[in-house]
Amino acid sequence: MLPRQYYNEQDVRKRQIDTLKIFNDNVQEVTENAEYKVDFTINGKNFSLNVILGPEFPNEKPVILVNPPVSHPWVAEHSSQVVGAPGLIQFTVHSDLGRVVHAVIRELQKALPVEEESSQSSPSHPSHSLLIPELGELTIEELHEILENPDLQDKLLETTPQLLALNLETEELMLSIESIARDNIAEQQRLDAMKTDVVDRISALVQMKINYEELHTRHQKLSEEYDPHRIRDCLKAAALKADEDAETIAEQFLLGKMPVDSFICQFASRRALGQARRARQERLAHQLAQLHRAT
Structure with missing residues (x-):
């Protein structure tokens, strides 16, 4: 009462x-x-x-x-x-x-x-x-x-x-x-x-809201970071970077600034990396296209 x-x-x-x-x-x-x-x-x-x-x-x-x-x-x-x-x-x-x-x-x-x-x-x-x-x-x-x-x-x-x-x-x-x-x-x-109980409950609710906002921000960041479209674009950019690195290595060899053994090893490694990234990027792009058609 x-x-x-x-x-x-x-x-x-x-x-x-x-x-x-x-x-x-x-x-x-x-x-x-x-x-x-x-x-x-x-x-x-x-x-x-x-x-x-x-x-x-x-x-x-x-x-x-x-x-x-x-x-x-x-x-x-x-x-x-x-x-x-x-x-x-x-x-x-x-x-x-x-x-x-x-x-x-x-x-x-x-x-x-x-x-x-x-x-x-x-x-x-x-x-x-x-x-x-x-x-x-x-x-x-x-x-x-x-x-x-x-x-x-x-x-x-x-x-x-x-x-x-x-x-x-x-x-x-x-x-x-x-x-x-x-x-x-x-x-x-x-x-x-x-009143004391209500104040305590409000304080707990405020803390829960703060935690929620922090988790929501983190979730948004992770969602953006691991978005399939972003991963696809990153793989494409990484594949291009590997190809550019391979071309730079070839130019260094042709100018006589790199021995044959180092050239073969580094050039083959960058070419393989670029091809692997490009293959993954194309496979992911194909999967995204299928998903888009299904929805």
Whole structure:
């Protein structure tokens, strides 16, 4: 398996959609490859998330809408769009869309009260009371005391279930990121090994090509050197040379520059050599002519 950065864009997009179906039930495709609906319930009431994937997804964050709209810190005020989920805020191409959507559903199921409609119809309830409902029961003096006392703030953070759940969600995201990072490191090492192997193979191929070029050049040279037509021409030229040498020897003898014994020996030798070369040249020329007629 290659690291995610080596998938093409369609592969990465498909993988993200697959995680949506793996980590969540009741996933319906509204628009192929672009919009999906995930149904869930809260205390018997039906809800759904519309997950909209833009053209640049997963390089850009998905748009998640909750229906019907709810009042929650993760949901934009006067809107149904989920904007405050940690997984959505930190979303990258290496995130898992399915995990992010599942975390949103789980948070809504934990945080929303049984009678969600009553909380929406009561404007006196501030949105942050869903996150820390205990604050609504404190006096202004007590709230000021918490603001001025770090120890009380820490105690509040340590005892608030919603914040504990948020911390748990953050820890899960961090663990997921660490796991992905470890997987990427392992795959990077594998990729580096593959790159090294490819470089070695390319080097071997280059050396083989060099050897081939050298052998090809040598073959061409030998083919030209031992071409039958060239051999025929060489035999003809050699026969003429032997005849010229014999004539030169005869001229030397007639001028008295060579004794009889040397003349007879050398003249006969050059004449015989010339005749032998001429006979071979004529035999080879005959064979080449026959070959030419056959082809």
